[in-house]
Amino acid sequence: MFGHVFWPYTIIALTVFGIVVLVLAFSLIRYRAGRGHEASAKSKHSVLEAVYALVLVGIASFLAVYVASANAAERRPLGRPQVSVTITGFQWCWSFTYHHTPVTVSGTCKNASQIPVLVVPTHEIIHFSLISADVVHEWWLPYARWKEEAFPGHYNTFDLRFTKTGEFNGRCDEYCGLYHDRMDFKLKAVTPAAFTSWLTAQTRRAASRP
Amino acid sequence: MTVTELSARLPKRRHKQISDILVSTDHKVIGLLVLGTAMVLFLVFGAIALTMRADLASPGQNLISTGLYNQFFTLHGSGMIYLVITPISLGLGIYLVPLQIGAPGIAFPRLALFGFYTYVVSAVLLLSGFLTASGPGSAGWYAYLPLSDTRYTPGKGMDMWVAAATLAGFAGLFWSICVLWTALRMRAPRMSMLRMPLFTWSEVVTCLMGVAAFPSLLGAMGMITAARIDPRLFTSDLPNLQYQNLFWFYGHPVVYIMFFPYVGSVIEVIQTFGQRKYVGYTVTVFALLLFAAVSMSVWGHHMFTTGQESNEYFAVTSTALSVPAGLEYFGFLSTLIGAKIRFKTPMLFALAFIPQFLIGGLTGIMLASPSLDYQFHGSYFVVAHFHYTLFAGSVFGFFAGFYYWFPKATGRMLSERLGKVHFWLMVVGTNVTFIPMFVMGYLGLPRRVAHYPAQFHLLNVISSIGAGVLGLSMVVLVVNVGESFRRRVPAPADPWDGLTLEWATTSPPPEFNFPAGIPPVKGFAPLFDWKQAKRDPDRTPEEISARGAGYVHSRGDGPAEVRRPAP
Ligand code: HEM
Ligand SMILES: [Cu+2]
Ligand SMILES: [Cu+2]
Numbered sequence: 082m083f084g085h086v087f088w089p090y091t092i093i094a095l096t097v098f099g100i101v102v103l104v105l106a107f108s109l110i111r112y113r114a115g116r117g118h119e120a121s122a123k124s125k126h127s128v129l130e131a132v133y134a135l136v137l138v139g140i141a142s143f144l145a146v147y148v149a150s151a152n153a154a155e156r157r158p159l160g161r162p163q164v165s166v167t168i169t170g171f172q173w174c175w176s177f178t179y180h181h182t183p184v185t186v187s188g189t190c191k192n193a194s195q196i197p198v199l200v201v202p203t204h205e206i207i208h209f210s211l212i213s214a215d216v217v218h219e220w221w222l223p224y225a226r227w228k229e230e231a232f233p234g235h236y237n238t239f240d241l242r243f244t245k246t247g248e249f250n251g252r253c254d255e256y257c258g259l260y261h262d263r264m265d266f267k268l269k270a271v272t273p274a275a276f277t278s279w280l281t282a283q284t285r286r287a288a289s290r291p
Numbered sequence: 292m293t294v295t296e297l298s299a300r301l302p303k304r305r306h307k308q309i310s311d312i313l314v315s316t317d318h319k320v321i322g323l324l325v326l327g328t329a330m331v332l333f334l335v336f337g338a339i340a341l342t343m344r345a346d347l348a349s350p351g352q353n354l355i356s357t358g359l360y361n362q363f364f365t366l367h368g369s370g371m372i373y374l375v376i377t378p379i380s381l382g383l384g385i386y387l388v389p390l391q392i393g394a395p396g397i398a399f400p401r402l403a404l405f406g407f408y409t410y411v412v413s414a415v416l417l418l419s420g421f422l423t424a425s426g427p428g429s430a431g432w433y434a435y436l437p438l439s440d441t442r443y444t445p446g447k448g449m450d451m452w453v454a455a456a457t458l459a460g461f462a463g464l465f466w467s468i469c470v471l472w473t474a475l476r477m478r479a480p481r482m483s484m485l486r487m488p489l490f491t492w493s494e495v496v497t498c499l500m501g502v503a504a505f506p507s508l509l510g511a512m513g514m515i516t517a518a519r520i521d522p523r524l525f526t527s528d529l530p531n532l533q534y535q536n537l538f539w540f541y542g543h544p545v546v547y548i549m550f551f552p553y554v555g556s557v558i559e560v561i562q563t564f565g566q567r568k569y570v571g572y573t574v575t576v577f578a579l580l581l582f583a584a585v586s587m588s589v590w591g592h593h594m595f596t597t598g599q600e601s602n603e604y605f606a607v608t609s610t611a612l613s614v615p616a617g618l619e620y621f622g623f624l625s626t627l628i629g630a631k632i633r634f635k636t637p638m639l640f641a642l643a644f645i646p647q648f649l650i651g652g653l654t655g656i657m658l659a660s661p662s663l664d665y666q667f668h669g670s671y672f673v674v675a676h677f678h679y680t681l682f683a684g685s686v687f688g689f690f691a692g693f694y695y696w697f698p699k700a701t702g703r704m705l706s707e708r709l710g711k712v713h714f715w716l717m718v719v720g721t722n723v724t725f726i727p728m729f730v731m732g733y734l735g736l737p738r739r740v741a742h743y744p745a746q747f748h749l750l751n752v753i754s755s756i757g758a759g760v761l762g763l764s765m766v767v768l769v770v771n772v773g774e775s776f777r778r779r780v781p782a783p784a785d786p787w788d789g790l791t792l793e794w795a796t797t798s799p800p801p802e803f804n805f806p807a808g809i810p811p812v813k814g815f816a817p818l819f820d821w822k823q824a825k826r827d828p829d830r831t832p833e834e835i836s837a838r839g840a841g842y843v844h845s846r847g848d849g850p851a852e853v854r855r856p857a858p
Binding site: 082091098101122124255 | 357358361429431435437438442443444526527565566569571572573574597598599602603606607610611614617620625627628629630631632633634642646649650654656657659660661662665666668669670734735737738739741742743744
């Protein structure tokens with residue numbers, strides 16, 4: 082939905098900005114002192130004001146409906162999830178727990194090799210439950226144009242589906258104390274087959290651990 | 292006889308002792324105490340920002356430690372909001388509202404003075420966090436729970452931060468009450484509400500919001516206090532979420548408290564240097580009231596990503612703010628079209644406010660869309676957005692007012708040349724500093740980080756260079772003010788050919804403001820009307836006071852109280 086709103090909004094914003102700058106430039110050049118004119122004595126344009134106000138209300142109503150429905154579409158669950166993951170934010174890193182398996186991926190975020198990797202299959206619906214173990218964090222994946230806050234004692238849930246394989250950087254986006262700035266993670270989207278074999282291997286490893 | 296001549300005949304004022312100043316109940320003294328303190332703090336918290344920008348000039352640099360960086364952005368943000376822009380908003384009201392409405396003083400002057408001391412203690416507490424072992428507060432200016440409780444941010448410095456924010460909230464509340472009551476109850480005869488100058492209207496609306504919002508801040512600080520006494524109260528979801536609701540119920544309105552008085556200043560400057568009465572007075576008053584009403588119900592847009600807010604409702608109310616904003620711009624532009632524009636320093640700042648604040652406003656409307664906020668929340672896009680509103684907007688509006696009213700308040704002129712240098716450095720510095728931040732946010736750089744990936748290096752360097760230019764511009768400002776006190780070029784009563792009553796008395800105005808009375812009030816620009824009537828022979832006899840060219844005495848109204856100028 083980001084793209085559905087961002088580009089129309091950017092165009093509208095640039096247009097409004099352009100109009101205001103043009104009118105401003107025009108009035109500064111045309112009405113600068115020293116051109117031998119006197120300032121107009123008129124200080125009311127009732128009809129113009131009313132028409133302008135109505136146009137504004139019209140535009141604002143349109144935009145309000147547009148963004149509200151974009152949000153409704155974005156928050157709708159995608160369907161029955163094929164994979165479910167619990168994300169836990171803690172000071173100062175993440176852990177990812179795959180439901181119905183013993184697999185949990187975690188890290189310390191202290192250096193590049195300690196950044197946890199969240200492996201997900203492409204094309205499948207993934208259901209995330211997000212919680213914090215301590216303060217408020219925020220799980221942000223810029224590539225997906227998506228973030229949500231992690232609260233202690235409360236699960237926030239959302240669905241995502243990835244269409245492209247690849248590795249994407251994500252991070253905490255709510256200031257959460259001293260090492261907030263290194264609270265990164267990686268999301269690795271792989272084909273469903275690769276995901277299954279990865280999960281099987283991880284399951285086996287988890288089981289062989291005492 | 293002109294006002295200046297008249298005042299020259301008044302008994303020479305006794306030189307004020309410092310102790311007189313510190314306990315004065317004169318609204319002008321209190322106002323200047325607040326404004327002067329806030330400007331000094333502006334330089335302090337600005338210097339902290341420049342240090343942050345120096346640190347950010349390179350991706351992995353440790354010019355200051357991560358912990359200190361966190362304390363710096365907390366102090367910079369809290370300081371600018373609680374101790375600089377909000378106090379300036381209300382300080383301008385304390386100084387100017389009585390003058391604009393032809394009143395001899397402010398309502399509850401001792402409460403206003405008490406507010407000043409509350410504010411000073413708040414500033415001392417906030418900054419002396421540096422003297423504690425743990426350092427000053429470091430939970431950001433909105434100090435979310437449970438981060439701000441004693442489990443996650445222990446230490447005296449954070450306790451002092453909470454006390455400072457609480458006291459700043461009290462000061463804001465006190466000042467709002469004083470200024471609001473002054474405007475509502477102490478206007479000159481015949482000045483109806485719809486004849487109040489627009490700056491005074493902007494203060495009325497500001498204070499209405501202040502009266503509603505500051506208590507909410509006090510409530511939020513009460514919650515943190517409780518959490519610092521017993522953190523176990525905050526282990527479940529509800530109190531932590533409600534803290535955010537309570538905080539933003541103050542936190543959104545306060546952005547308008549930090550905005551309206553500067554719109555008011557810009558309006559006054561535009562009409563004075565456009566040499567005409569403001570076009571669309573009623574529309575602007577209506578827009579201000581609408582702004583205030585709607586903006587009490589938009590706080591949830593700061594919580595779009597909590598997953599626990601009614602996002603569609605808040606998206607609709609926030610988007611609706613574009614209506615009053617659009618009406619306000621109508622006033623700016625339609626006054627300029629058909630004006631006779633003089634490009635003095637105050638006018639330059641006011642003119643730059645128009646497109647620059649617009650960038651802040653338009654990106655604000657973008658952030659009112661949850662779909663965009665799911666990307667931009669907490670990123671540098673937001674940092675760019677609010678610096679465009681607060682710095683490129685409010686601070687420019689403030690400097691418009693500063694250069695405009697400085698002669699009135701001090702009786703000294705500032706240098707136009709230095710003023711223009713200050714202006715151009717600030718325009719360049721502001722845009723070079725903050726435009727790259729939009730791009731950084733779009734590309735995914737979070738705010739509140741001391742280190743960042745190398746991909747953002749160039750943009751950060753550009754931004755830091757801009758900040759350097761801003762630092763330079765403030766040096767020019769300080770030199771200008773210093774020079775003005777050294778050179779002592781006296782300011783006449785009405786140096787800019789003003790329209791409103793503050794220009795109908797001496798610079799600086801004497802105690803009780805209007806020894807010569809005020810011109811009769813027939814609209815929102817009484818001095819302008821009076822000058823017109825005097826100038827225009829066709830307008831006699833009603834328009835020109837048949838009783839001579841003297842001002843009507845401010846306390847009375849009938850012919851008996853008209854002060855006749857000596858023959
Ligand atoms: C001299 C010009 C200024 C510069 C160079 C500057 C720079 C910065 C920087 C680098 C940050 C940290 C961004 C982050 O990591 O989130 C910041 C945050 C902030 N600034 Fe400024 N700033 C300036 C002026 C102002 C002014 C005038 C105001 C308000 C009136 C202001 C309000 C804030 C606020 C509220 C924050 C957020 C603090 C927080 O995250 O808790 N700034 N600024
Ligand atoms: Cu964090
Ligand atoms: Cu807001």
